[in-house]
Amino acid sequence: MVEVARNREPTLADVARRAGVSVATASRALSVRGPASASARHRVATAARELGYVPNPVARALATRTGTRLAVAVAGQTAHVLNDPYAARVLAATATAAAATRDVGVSLHWLPLHDPAELGRLTENRDIAGVIVVNPTTPALATVPRSARDRVASIGIGTRDVPSFDVDNATATTTMIEHLLATGRRRIAMITGPEWLPCTQRALTAYHRTLAESGTPPRLAPGNFTAAHGESAATTIMTRWPDTDAIFALGDLSALGALAALRGMGVDVPGDVALAGFDDIAYAALSHPSLTTTTNPVEAIAAGATTALLDHHTSTPQTFYPSTLILRDST
Amino acid sequence: MVEVARNREPTLADVARRAGVSVATASRALSVRGPASASARHRVATAARELGYVPNPVARALATRTGTRLAVAVAGQTAHVLNDPYAARVLAATATAAAATRDVGVSLHWLPLHDPAELGRLTENRDIAGVIVVNPTTPALATVPRSARDRVASIGIGTRDVPSFDVDNATATTTMIEHLLATGRRRIAMITGPEWLPCTQRALTAYHRTLAESGTPPRLAPGNFTAAHGESAATTIMTRWPDTDAIFALGDLSALGALAALRGMGVDVPGDVALAGFDDIAYAALSHPSLTTTTNPVEAIAAGATTALLDHHTSTPQTFYPSTLILRDST
DNA sequence: CTCACACGTGGAAGCGCTTCCACCACAAGG
DNA sequence: CCTTGTGGTGGAAGCGCTTCCACGTGTGAG
Numbered sequence: 209m210v211e212v213a214r215n216r217e218p219t220l221a222d223v224a225r226r227a228g229v230s231v232a233t234a235s236r237a238l239s240v241r242g243p244a245s246a247s248a249r250h251r252v253a254t255a256a257r258e259l260g261y262v263p264n265p266v267a268r269a270l271a272t273r274t275g276t277r278l279a280v281a282v283a284g285q286t287a288h289v290l291n292d293p294y295a296a297r298v299l300a301a302t303a304t305a306a307a308a309t310r311d312v313g314v315s316l317h318w319l320p321l322h323d324p325a326e327l328g329r330l331t332e333n334r335d336i337a338g339v340i341v342v343n344p345t346t347p348a349l350a351t352v353p354r355s356a357r358d359r360v361a362s363i364g365i366g367t368r369d370v371p372s373f374d375v376d377n378a379t380a381t382t383t384m385i386e387h388l389l390a391t392g393r394r395r396i397a398m399i400t401g402p403e404w405l406p407c408t409q410r411a412l413t414a415y416h417r418t419l420a421e422s423g424t425p426p427r428l429a430p431g432n433f434t435a436a437h438g439e440s441a442a443t444t445i446m447t448r449w450p451d452t453d454a455i456f457a458l459g460d461l462s463a464l465g466a467l468a469a470l471r472g473m474g475v476d477v478p479g480d481v482a483l484a485g486f487d488d489i490a491y492a493a494l495s496h497p498s499l500t501t502t503t504n505p506v507e508a509i510a511a512g513a514t515t516a517l518l519d520h521h522t523s524t525p526q527t528f529y530p531s532t533l534i535l536r537d538s539t
Numbered sequence: 540m541v542e543v544a545r546n547r548e549p550t551l552a553d554v555a556r557r558a559g560v561s562v563a564t565a566s567r568a569l570s571v572r573g574p575a576s577a578s579a580r581h582r583v584a585t586a587a588r589e590l591g592y593v594p595n596p597v598a599r600a601l602a603t604r605t606g607t608r609l610a611v612a613v614a615g616q617t618a619h620v621l622n623d624p625y626a627a628r629v630l631a632a633t634a635t636a637a638a639a640t641r642d643v644g645v646s647l648h649w650l651p652l653h654d655p656a657e658l659g660r661l662t663e664n665r666d667i668a669g670v671i672v673v674n675p676t677t678p679a680l681a682t683v684p685r686s687a688r689d690r691v692a693s694i695g696i697g698t699r700d701v702p703s704f705d706v707d708n709a710t711a712t713t714t715m716i717e718h719l720l721a722t723g724r725r726r727i728a729m730i731t732g733p734e735w736l737p738c739t740q741r742a743l744t745a746y747h748r749t750l751a752e753s754g755t756p757p758r759l760a761p762g763n764f765t766a767a768h769g770e771s772a773a774t775t776i777m778t779r780w781p782d783t784d785a786i787f788a789l790g791d792l793s794a795l796g797a798l799a800a801l802r803g804m805g806v807d808v809p810g811d812v813a814l815a816g817f818d819d820i821a822y823a824a825l826s827h828p829s830l831t832t833t834t835n836p837v838e839a840i841a842a843g844a845t846t847a848l849l850d851h852h853t854s855t856p857q858t859f860y861p862s863t864l865i866l867r868d869s870t
Numbered sequence: 871c872t873c874a875c876a877c878g879t880g881g882a883a884g885c886g887c888t889t890c891c892a893c894c895a896c897a898a899g900g
Numbered sequence: 901c902c903t904t905g906t907g908g909t910g911g912a913a914g915c916g917c918t919t920c921c922a923c924g925t926g927t928g929a930g
Contacts (some may be wrong), residue, residue, distance in 0.1 A: 217665060219886055230910045235888060245908060266600045266607055266666045267886035270915050276597055276607045276666065277644030280634075293821065294900090296627035299634060303611075303647035311666070313608030313644030316634035334548060334916095335597045335607065335642070437826055464825045471827060490624060491822035494766055494795045496802060550916055561880045566918060576878060598916035601885050665886095688918090 218259040234371060236261070265311050275337035277313040278517065279307050279330055282342045283321065283364075288323035293461075293489065294433075294506070294507055298342055298363065299508035312337060312518070321404075324348035338517035340510070343405055358520055361513040365406035366526055373512045376528035377407050377458075377486070380502045381414035383533055384456055384484055387500075391539060393454035393482055399425035399441040401458045411458055413496040427452060431462050438465025446473060446481075453481055454539070460485035460492045460501055467495060467538070482539040487530075497537035505529045549590040556714055558586035569594070572667060572730035589709055596642050608644040609637050609848065610661055613673045614652065614695075624792075624820065625837070629673055632841035642851070652735075654781035662687040669839070669848035674736055689851055692844040696737035696855055704843045707859035708738050708817070710790075711833045712745035714864055715815055718831075722752055722784035722870060724813050728758035730772040732789045732799060742789055754828070758783060760861075762793045769796025777804060777812075784812055791816035792824045798826060798869070813870040817862075828868035829856065836860045 224234035229248055233313055236242030237252035244252075255261075269276045280302050295316075298413045303314040319326050321343070328351035330339050336359075341348070344363040350367075352360055355370040368374025388396050398415050401408040409470055412428075419426050429441035442465070445452055455470075457463035462483030470477055477483050485492055485501040492499040508529050510529050555565035560579055566581035567573030575583075600607045611633050613626045626647075634645040647778070650657050651796075659682035660671050667690075672679070674695040681698075683691055688700040697703025719727050729746050732739040741757075750757055758780050760772035769788055773796070776783055786801075788794035794816030801808055808814050808828055816823060816832040823830040840860050 217663075220569045220888095221886080231887085232889075232910060232912090233908080236909090239888085243908065248908080262665070264665045264886055266597055267915090268888075269597045269607075270595075270601050270917085271886075271888040273915065276600075279644075293624060293627070296624070296631040300627040300630050300647055303630060307646045307648065311664075313610075313646040314634065315644040316631060319639065332548075334593070334595045416549075424613065435821065444578075461821065461825075464822065468825055468827070490766070490792065491795070491820075491825070494792075494799060494822070494826070496799065496827060551918095552916080561915085563880060563882090563919075564878080567879090570918085574878065579878080595916055598885090599918075602916075602918040604885065768886085 217264075218261045220261070220263070222259055223252060223255045223261050223539045226259060227251040269335065269337075273334075275312075275335040277315055277336060278302060278514065279315050279317055279333070279336045279339045279342075280342065281317045281327060281330055281339055283319040283344050294487070295342065297506050298340075298510055301507040302340055304513055305511040305514040306518070317343070319348060321345070325351045326469065327360075328352050328356075331359055337501070340513045340517065342408075346402060349370050359517065362418050363509055363513055369523065371513075371516050371525060371527070371531070373516070373527045374407060375504050375509065375531050377531065378410045378414040379432045379528075380486070380531035380533075381411040381456075381458075382418050383504055383531075384486075385415060387417040387533060387535070388454045388456065388463075388482055388539065389483065391482065394422075394424055395427070395449065395452050396424065396454040396456065397429065397445045397449065397452050399429060399431045399438060399445075399455065399457040399459075399462050401433050403430065407460065411492050412417070415456075431457065431459070432461040433462055435461045435465035435468075438462030439469040442466035442469035443473070446470070446475065455481060456484045456486075458486050460487045460489045460499060460535075463499055463501070463538075464491060464495055467499070484539055488534055492534075493536065495538075500534065500536045500539040502531045502533050505530060549592045549593075550590070551594070553590055554583060554586045554592050557590060558582040572702055600668075601668065602723065604665075605665070606643075606666040608667060609633060609845065610646050610648055610664070610667045610670045611673065612648045612658060612661055612670055612675075613652050614650040614675050614679065625818070626673065628837050629671075629841055632838040633671055633845055635838075636842040636845040637849070640717065648835075650675070652676070656682045658691075659683050659687075671844045673846065674738075676735060692848045694844055699856065700854060702847050702858070704840045704847070704858045704860070705738060706835050706840065706862050708862065709741045709745040710859075711747050711817070711862035711864075712742040712787075712789075714862075715817075715833055716746060716749040718864060718866075719785045719787065719813055719815065720749075722813065724804060725753075725755055726758065726780065726783050726786065727755065727785040728760065728776045728783050730760050730762045730769060730776070730778065730786065730788040730790075730793050731861075732762060732764050734761065741788065742814055746787075758867055762788065762790070764790040764793055765795035766792045766799075769793030772801040773797035773800035774804070775800070777806065785815070786812055787815045789817050790832060791818045791820045794830055794832070794869075795822065795826055798830070809869050815870055819865055823865075824867065826869075831865065831867045831870040833862045833864050835862060 224231045237244040237249045243329040280299050306312045327348045338359045340426045341362050345427050360370050362372040417477045429444050431437040431441045485499050487504040555562045565583050568575040568580045611630050637643045655678040658679045662683050669690045672693050691701050693703040760775050762768040762772045816830050819832045819834040823832045
């Protein structure tokens with residue numbers, strides 16, 4: 209009498225019984241790699257379908273000693289990062305990708321800059337299948353034990369054995385600077401992100417190279433992607449180089465902060481100074497003037513990192529995703 | 540010879556051995572409720588600390604037949620909700636709370652409006668410990684089997700057996716309208732959210748009551764919290780009631796859209812029309828003029844829902860979190 | 871001085887999977 | 901005809917925890 213009790217989800221044992229094979233064979237037939245005959249595969253698949261069998265990820269995780277969730281670890285100062293829309297967006301995108309690919313959850317963690325070992329600890333957690341680390345430093349990556357390297361993917365800098373996924377902001381920066389040059393701007397300043405970030409470094413290199421080609425000297429102000437820093441950076445720039453005619457901020461929030469500062473100083477945008485941002489956040493289209501910016505394909509990046517992690521693609525060292533220029537009124 | 544093999548995390552068996560008790564007792568001593576003597580409790584706790592024992596959530600979940608993650612289910616049209624900063628913020632807050640309280644992950648799901656049963660299906664998933672449903676409809680909540688009701692918490696409307704957590708937007712609306720009245724505005728329009736949302740209904744009731752007390756007739760325009768709808772709603776309002784002197788939008792994005800529309804029509808804010816929003820998003824402080832708004836304590840709400848779910852607090856039917864008025868230049 | 875009844879405790883049986891290992895055919899080589 | 905493989909299979913032992921159950925103990929009441 210093969211009857212599944214009411215109120216109980218079918219298990220692999222039910223499937224095996226119905227298919228007339230052992231649990232071991234059923235397990236192998238359902239997994240792609242295991243040795244199993246074609247006929248067994250077929251019968252098990254049919255039985256599973258008829259029963260509406262759904263594998264229990266918890267049992268599988270326990271048996272294979274892997275985790276049931278992906279950790280998203282964001283580097284930065286906790287207080288600052290807590291209301292970071294970028295982190296929230298990465299998390300949402302990862303959660304969506306993880307739920308779509310496999311049935312795994314996502315948890316969010318902060319990586320204090322002063323304690324690089326926290327990342328290593330996270331990778332040792334028993335029930336974490338993999339870690340997507342956002343903007344890690346090289347020392348932090350170095351704390352990951354060699355054996356756990358295949359359970360880490362980076363959005364930011366990578367290493368030889370940690371694949372990295374990021375927006376191609378070198379090209380994006382070049383494109384943006386060339387756009388500003390094409391519209392007649394010659395005294396172009398840049399508000400950067402934290403200098404320890406590799407994406408800041410890549411953008412800086414592109415900025416210097418593009419300016420050098422057109423023979424214009426650089427004007428730099430440090431920032432940290434927040435609106436407040438954008439404001440003070442714009443003030444600094446206009447005080448130090450009053451004839452500046454364009455500002456490119458590596459982050460829309462900084463750009464919008466700069467916009468407020470410029471308005472406060474009576475500087476017309478784009479009349480006196482052209483202004484451009486990075487990320488294309490929702491508000492960029494709503495400001496006055498609306499902000500020229502370049503996209504950050506976070507969803508694609510997070511999906512890439514997620515599948516790399518879940519499929520153990522160790523063969524992809526670095527992937528850069530293209531950004532597209534969004535022209536609006538501020539330039 | 541009590542020696543833990545290298546390269547292996549200590550398990551409960553290791554702790555039990557070191558404490559000189561059985562695994563069963565160790566388990567009971569570690570759990571808060573189980574029967575265990577004070578001395579056993581103490582010895583097990585000490586052994587656990589010395590060994591650096593961390594319970595394996597996967598094994599626990601398998602044994603107790605509970606899940607290892609919390610699902611955050613957002614009601615709405617997928618395309619719209621995918622880049623909804625509010626959903627991302629709820630997810631991030633939930634993930635933070637879940638990681639802090641227990642060691643569980645979070646996954647993100649969309650609930651299409653046309654298929655209320657999706658929520659019921661989610662609650663039946665074997666490895667989901669609980670579902671936090673954002674802005675559910677009553678029919679959707681009704682699809683949750685009675686036995687699973689204690690595994691659901693709602694941000695939005697609740698039922699007798701599903702606790703709900705939300706911002707007290709009735710009071711917030713009253714406060715905002717009273718603020719507008721106090722600054723001399725008398726022809727106050729409101730841009731609402733989708734009418735099927737309970738929070739829209741609560742705000743509407745408060746709006747009508749407050750206006751009725753001051754003897755001013757209502758002026759309503761429907762919206763859906765997006766900037767685009769805010770723009771068209773503002774246009775509609777100013778066309779239909781040209782003497783409007785204040786607009787309150789139930790969402791900052793709508794308010795900012797309205798601001799753009801008003802600027803386009805040559806209406807001065809706050810000179811001709813005072814403008815107020817809801818949520819206090821990051822950009823509200825950066826617009827020109829900066830936006831008067833009222834906070835949405837998403838982090839506290841998500842933390843409340845998370846702990847309610849993980850601790851099976853079924854005794855709290857409804858909790859409303861206070862919003863605070865943020866006065867800026869737009870009113 | 872019994873009997874009942876707590877209360878703590880250890881043994882052991884799961885939870886639902888994966889995977890090691892032994893086994894059995896059967897085909898191919900000597 | 902016997903050995904040596906080979907691919908498919910089932911039994912069973914885990915993974916690390918919780919919890920049922922039975923079994924002593926020490927206490928109070930009868």
